[in-house]
Amino acid sequence: MENNRECYHCGPNHPELTIPLFAYGFGFSPTELDEAGRTDAQRYTDLVEASCSRWEGEGLPSREVDELTGRPTGFRTQRLPIDQSGESYTMDTRAACRLPMGAVQDKALGALSFWTQPNSWHHFMGDHVITFTALPLSAGRTLVRTTWLVNKNAVEGVDYDLERLTEVWKATNQQDADLVAIAQQGAQDPAYETGFYSPYTEGLVEKFAAWYIERLKDYLA
Numbered sequence: 318m319e320n321n322r323e324c325y326h327c328g329p330n331h332p333e334l335t336i337p338l339f340a341y342g343f344g345f346s347p348t349e350l351d352e353a354g355r356t357d358a359q360r361y362t363d364l365v366e367a368s369c370s371r372w373e374g375e376g377l378p379s380r381e382v383d384e385l386t387g388r389p390t391g392f393r394t395q396r397l398p399i400d401q402s403g404e405s406y407t408m409d410t411r412a413a414c415r416l417p418m419g420a421v422q423d424k425a426l427g428a429l430s431f432w433t434q435p436n437s438w439h440h441f442m443g444d445h446v447i448t449f450t451a452l453p454l455s456a457g458r459t460l461v462r463t464t465w466l467v468n469k470n471a472v473e474g475v476d477y478d479l480e481r482l483t484e485v486w487k488a489t490n491q492q493d494a495d496l497v498a499i500a501q502q503g504a505q506d507p508a509y510e511t512g513f514y515s516p517y518t519e520g521l522v523e524k525f526a527a528w529y530i531e532r533l534k535d536y537l538a
């Protein structure tokens with residue numbers, strides 16, 4: 318739950334994902350960035366503004382809507398720019414599937430992300446959709462299910478290569494599973510002490526906790 322809601326860990330841990338994805342979209346601490354980081358963060362901010370204006374001009378809602386708290390079905394959505402070609406979550410940022418998902422001609426659609434409380438997130442691109450669910454199996458085990466969707470007429474090996482379509486998120490999921498396992502071990506250590514969330518990089522984790530408390534209060538009322 319926490320890992321998916323912050324991207325402070327993305328730079329050092331997700332070499333594949335951070336080719337298409339800008340970690341800045343999940344918050345960052347300006348004072349912790351070096352000169353190159355500040356330039357890149359500014360490039361991202363400018364790109365969000367320019368891309369959203371272009372997409373909305375094409376009739377595609379893109380700006381951020383954040384209703385993560387204050388309702389049982391909390392959600393956040395935003396069309397996020399993808400780096401380089403702007404097309405897809407692939408190793409070269411180019412579309413993985415030859416057939417588009419819809420009728421829109423613009424291939425550089427970024428990824429319309431839809432994060433829902435508490436346990437699913439979905440990324441809609443021009444060529445494919447990725448959808449994730451995290452299902453608790455027991456106190457110490459979680460099943461993460463990822464589904465890749467392409468155009469219903471697309472043929473594997475002809476219109477898309479399965480490895481190319483799935484390699485970025487398969488690597489990312491494994492990296493996150495390893496990180497979460499270490500964090501779980503740490504949290505179970507008797508020496509572990511809870512801390513506070515970073516106001517810069519963990520604002521979305523904070524909102525998850527707030528939503529969870531709201532739901533508990535509602536349930537107990």
Ligand SMILES: [Fe+2]
Pocket residue numbers: 320321326327331489493
């Ligand atoms: Fe991650």
